[in-house]
Amino acid sequence: MTKLSYAKALNRALADELARDPAVCVFGEDVGAGLSGLTPGLQARFGAHRVVDTPLSEQAFTSMALGAALAGLRPVVEFQIPSLLFLVFEQIANQAHKTSLMTGGQSAAPVTYVVPGSGSRDGWAGQHSDHPYSLFAHVGVKTLLPATPADAYGLLVSAIRDPDPVVLFAPAGALGVREDVTTELVPVPIGSARIHRPGEDVTVVAAGHLVYDALAVAEELASEISVEVLDPRTVYPFDWAALSASIARTGRLVVVDDSNRMCGLGAEVIAAVVERGTPLRTAPRRVTRPDGAVLPFALGLDRALQPSREQLRQAVRAAM
């Protein structure tokens, strides 16, 4: 039995795929030095022609990855900070994502984009603290948000093998998590949720680092409320069947979501459940960032705009 850290799990998944498939290659800044934790040791092992240190030309190397994918390779692109996804939104949402349809199915675009450290990191302020998974789900790019080391491993492997563009967000708040890995690490199918804790009274949907907050709140409330914690693992495509099955058991729904309130994952989950007419015993609740949140620098302000355990506790109580 070994303790596997989240960052190490991503690193191992990438190493295994580089070893398994010569078409896999990596583009990113400081990937040789492995500064972001995804790539340590990989350039030494696989060569600078497969693990490529790029200049600060994100728009170019993001679409170079698409070009290489059209030529049969399976590039993985690393971004040091989440807001670089805003810079390359054109290259992902408007180029890679549209390739398959616009070519009438002639070409797929198997590119994986990884952000090792998305969301708030203490003291990184407004331009480094976004967590834009809802944005990518909105445009329809396959969007992964693993919470645990084993899921990080399994989802990164699946992303690299997937024929479409996939964005994987590794939340900064989960990077330090370590897990006892007792079974073999295996691919995790894209679009499949996971129940971290079964419960009878209320379903809490939580993804990424918020899974740990949901589990903590579930534990605290255990004597009064039986909370089921459902982790979609994949934001898009979402595992609606798993959610329906959970709500059929509990009849209550709370979503905790590190997106802005307006048009975020929480909004979609609630809308989809209500729209299907799934019977709920109480009004659904969500805990999110505020509308249009820009995270202020001072730590107390930053924290005030992120979903908190206290807010989740209150939302769960309110849903009872």
Added chain:
Amino acid sequence: MSAPTASPGPAELYRGMRLIRVFEETALCLVKSGEIVGGIHPYIGQEAVAVGVCAALRADDQLTSTHRGHGHVLAKGADPGRMLAELAGRENGLNRGRGGSMHAADLSLGVLGANGIVGAGAPIAAGAAWAAVRQGLDRVVATFFGDGALNQGVLLESLNLAALWRLPVLFVCENNGYATTLPVEAGVAGSVLGRAAAFGIPAEAVDGMDVEAVRTATERAVARARSGAGPSFLECRTYRFEGHHTMERRVRVNYRTAEEVESWRRRDPLERCDPGAGQRAAIDREIDQLMAEAVEFALSGAHPDPAGALDHLYADGLRPRAGVLT
């Protein structure tokens, strides 16, 4: 048109650099002690660039800065106490604790803002310069950026627009040899000056460890811009003595040799600047006193009230919905 200010002498240039140096050393201590959360990108080693450039600017000139921006903000005249308070996330900081190290701004001094995104300041500077021309002002806008920014499309687009429309922009490239761990030779094809030359922008390389050289070169560029002749480009060859970011103290990296760092330290811009007989010790004492007061001011500032976390999000006071039903 505001009157030209008298060109600062060697004592003032030294004083400006000494302030940045001690400010940064103080900030490093506060990072260590936890008063500054999130770390900083230290400017130590590059002081001659910020001070030399800003010495040639007028009070009403403007600048945009970078992630490594403390030096630029201080050289343009920001109060070190309020700057330090910003780094410590206090209500009495330049940005009321909302911006932090990478977003320090003082609009009253023409500091349009540091920036967390590499290359992002250049088009903002070009826009400010374009507006100044339209408004009939003879203001110049300087934009600082690193060698890493030379490979951002937006920087090249900005060079083109500034040249095309003869904007009074001063492009200041601080070539410190590395973009994080990437050596400039591994990042920049062709040459740094060739980038500017391709757009017909006059460009010169300057010893960025020599404050007088930077000031003199900037004066030429500023005169050109003010006369309506358009942008200029300076490549200031410099070096950062510290790691890319304070985080680098915790991770193993070996992209530079100890000998290389040492050879640049021997060219320390503060030691190469002669403030005049008997001046150095007096200025050092004065700066120590100033920084002691700055620390006192910064750390006595209030932590912002979490209830105000959404203050200033919209200029019209629009209050967005909270993250939970209340």
